[in-house]
Amino acid sequence: MSSPAAPSARTVLAVVVTVLSWASAFVAIRGVGEDLSPGALALGRLLVGTAVLGLLLAGRGWVAPDRREWVLLAVCGVGWFGVYNLALNAAEQHLDAGTTAMLVNIGPILIAVLAGWLLGEGFPSWLVVGVAVAFAGVLLIGLATRGADVDLLGVVLCVVAAVTYAIGVVAQKPLLRRLPGLQVTFTACAIGAVCCLPWAGALARDLGTAPAGSIAGMVYLGVVPTALAFSTWAYALTRMDAGRLGVTTYLVPPLVILLGWGLLDEVPPALAVVGGAVCLTGVAPLPPGCAPPVGGGPGRAGARRHVSDARAGSGRRWGRQVPGTRPGGRTVDQQQWAQVVEAATRAPSIHNTQPWRFTATADQLDVFLDPGRALPVLDPTGRQQVISCGIAVEFAVVALAAAGWLSEVELLPDDDADHLATVRVIGPIVATDEDSALAASIARRHTVRDPFQPRVVPVDLLDRLQAEAAAFGTWFKPVTRSEEEVATVFLIDRAEEMEQGDPAYLAELQQWVRTDPAAVDGVPVGAVPAEDPHGRPSNWSIRDFVVGTRSAGEGAPVDADAPPPEVERPTVVLMGTDGDDRYAWLQAGRALARVLLVATAAGVAASPLTQALDWPATRTRLRARLSLVGHPQMLLRMGYPREGGEVAVSGRRPVAEVLTVAP
Incomplete structure (x- = not known):
């Protein structure tokens, strides 16, 4: 080690x-x-x-x-x-x-x-x-x-x-x-x-x-x-x-x-x-x-080390098997690692860049940042890509638990800057129904950018999500006060305006927008609204992925006699950490993974509103305007998807492309 x-x-x-x-x-x-x-x-x-x-x-x-x-x-x-x-x-x-x-x-x-x-x-x-x-x-x-x-x-x-x-x-x-x-x-x-x-x-x-x-x-x-x-x-x-x-x-x-x-x-x-x-x-x-x-x-x-059994509220123990473990070896075969990595790669990532590489041995999985998939304009420090890798780490932990393996996570295990985490198998366990439910949520989870139903996310669920995030040293703050909402909406719009006026940002964005439905990375155009996001009846502006290709005045026709559309009021939550280094970013990613999977299991979808966090100036102002103690890492809109709505599924790179199995 x-x-x-x-x-x-x-x-x-x-x-x-x-x-x-x-x-x-x-x-x-x-x-x-x-x-x-x-x-x-x-x-x-x-x-x-x-x-x-x-x-x-x-x-x-x-x-x-x-x-x-x-x-x-x-x-x-x-x-x-x-x-x-x-x-x-x-x-x-x-x-x-x-x-x-x-x-x-x-x-x-x-x-x-x-x-x-x-x-x-x-x-x-x-x-x-x-x-x-x-x-x-x-x-x-x-x-x-x-x-x-x-x-x-x-x-x-x-x-x-x-x-x-x-x-x-x-x-x-x-x-x-x-x-x-x-x-x-x-x-x-x-x-x-x-x-x-x-x-x-x-x-x-x-x-x-x-x-x-x-x-x-x-x-x-x-x-x-x-x-x-x-x-x-x-x-x-x-x-x-x-x-x-x-x-x-x-x-x-x-x-x-x-x-x-x-x-x-x-x-x-x-x-x-x-x-x-x-x-x-x-x-x-x-x-x-x-x-x-x-x-x-x-x-x-x-x-730095965390024994994980991926069971919410079960109480994670250190240095020993948790209740429900069963005796046996701790060798994971190549096919099992492929299944675990397939689940890990279902993690959401900024612009679906999938900035990760994996190396597996008999009893551990090492997760690396892939610098070749960086976003130097949008994410010059690599913060958002490291968060994405943190999500992949926790997805792997959840997949291992559902497959019957207790694992231990060590973050930043050595001096290699790209070596972000080691997931080490401790021993076999008996998977619970909750293990299976969370693992099933990995495949069911999708980013939903369409308007949500007019249903309020229950307070009990938000409390559960807050507890899940807290287990990784990450705070989870619903944006509920009117003055906080006004300040956050303003900074999102300001950041979106700054990005749309930056030719380098627009060029980088277009490199990751995909028109081919079979694309294995990037954001498919079918997964983003074709109309101008500013025209939708909501205070919360989602990222405009096709701003550089949309013609002036293009959009859905407006019926002057139709009643005004119902204003979307999603639940918006802010997640953050006390620190602001790679360790904190990885922990924020792991916390976000748990939040997304538990929410998905409850029928709640999410999409990011990270424009205000892309730019140091608006991120700093958000921290000041909301009187935050710590550093904001993720802003999410959450809600129940509309029934019958189809979500375009973004592609994933083949496991063979991202996984190396060491002898």
């Missing part, structure tokens, strides 16, 4: 900010503890964190949790955010910051224990050894505190904090399969704040007597270690392996000791330092691929 690419400078910066922020929290709690009681400090910090996280979440939409998810959110909020903060604040009334950090950092080993017990991940030998060693370290720290200027109660409170932290993370893990990470963190933080409301009176009293520096410290704890650090952790987790990133949290205790020494003039007892080192040694056996998440990052779909 190729080694993962080195993280970018921005990713490294995000890791540094996260580790320093979490380390500073231990010192800040210790510093303000004389002026703010544990309960008051916990409530104040969580109120500030909830407010900041709420601002970050604004405009991203909301995925409605189900009953089970609300229970898990309550466990996470009460345990991790509520009890954890109370116990941690109280512990630092008895222990120095460095000793506290070393004790709390047994959390990862406790997470592994709970995951083995509650999530069925087992108890390998490294886990048993790690538990024993970490427990010995706790005993050493307990012995070090006896007779010192501290007491054993602080050790007990730290263990309580570590346990509730571990319970919170294990409760969070299944939540992140469907709900966006930022929403989970915000909700859990708000629940923790509600749990601490009994200390509202204490907070009011302490704020009345505390110096400005201590109040500022409380605000700092809410803004930086809570809101900022959780956000930078999420950013890094979408760009690094979770195991590699989890190891960086082991730097927190030594940093806390250094900060406590420099800022508070306190150093843990020598035996406590030894005990802390033993605790960290107990945690160290965690294999890199098994390190649990230590923060409110997004679901594992945002990580």
Whole structure:
């Protein structure tokens, strides 16, 4: 397997900010503890964190949790955010910051224990050894505190904090399969704040007597270690392996000791330092691929590797087969790979350029960008073509699941810029009815540019689509407010006007318009309206593919006595990502694939309205006018196709032309 690419400078910066922020929290709690009681400090910090996280979440939409998810959110909020903060604040009334950090950092080993017990991940030998060693370290720290200027109660409170932290993370893990990470963190933080409301009176009293520096410290704890650090952790987790990133949290205790020494003039007892080192040694056996998440990052779909069973809402598991797997080998034969690639090539692509190549071996499929099919005028950065390849990747995952194979996706697996993804077969599974339904939707899905029926797409379906997109770190925002619609329509029209006035764009467009019904690529003229799109009764202008060949005044005859046509009001949704690099584009493509297939299975069709995203100027203005936090990647019109309407099917290149089977 190729080694993962080195993280970018921005990713490294995000890791540094996260580790320093979490380390500073231990010192800040210790510093303000004389002026703010544990309960008051916990409530104040969580109120500030909830407010900041709420601002970050604004405009991203909301995925409605189900009953089970609300229970898990309550466990996470009460345990991790509520009890954890109370116990941690109280512990630092008895222990120095460095000793506290070393004790709390047994959390990862406790997470592994709970995951083995509650999530069925087992108890390998490294886990048993790690538990024993970490427990010995706790005993050493307990012995070090006896007779010192501290007491054993602080050790007990730290263990309580570590346990509730571990319970919170294990409760969070299944939540992140469907709900966006930022929403989970915000909700859990708000629940923790509600749990601490009994200390509202204490907070009011302490704020009345505390110096400005201590109040500022409380605000700092809410803004930086809570809101900022959780956000930078999420950013890094979408760009690094979770195991590699989890190891960086082991730097927190030594940093806390250094900060406590420099800022508070306190150093843990020598035996406590030894005990802390033993605790960290107990945690160290965690294999890199098994390190649990230590923060409110997004679901594992945002990580570089993603075990995919292509089952909506089923809960994707890591490093092991999901329920419904069956024993057996993991070799896919050449005919099966041809069928999978045939399904992958049914993915929509900008101008139907089909910018992909595939290489298959016995147990993996590598997906490459085909630079020979680029659109240098319309898509100079390759963003839209990489998104198209992301759709093809997820179509392959869906096809594999329907054929009875569990797969793992690794994005950007090496330094080859054209090597976008590796789909690796993990083992056989028993395909479900939903697997088969989604795979059947691959062949049924077509881009529909004709007007839709006057039926509203159900809110429940939009919520489902939003959850599907969120699993890949992609937000899904219906454009519903009138001011948002006006701004978006204006920018689409402006971009279309710019494109129609660009001879280079028109020349490139005509290269991909096909008059031959048997063409294997490009956009068939039968699939696009012959009349001027601006003349159709709709606010939303689709792309005009034949503008360069249409004669002036050409169009359907108008009956002056006919009643005005019904105005089309499609559902329009905007999809986007926090980042704007190839990784984000691939994730957006995978999310779009899931959205299109689930919508198709529900009888809903879609077509792109990407003109405003083609041009950097209009894309930037759209982001500003809609107050988007992140980068828009796809704009879709969605609705129910008119009955009896025929859709011209765009061609696809033969599988033999795009697939190479390696020996």
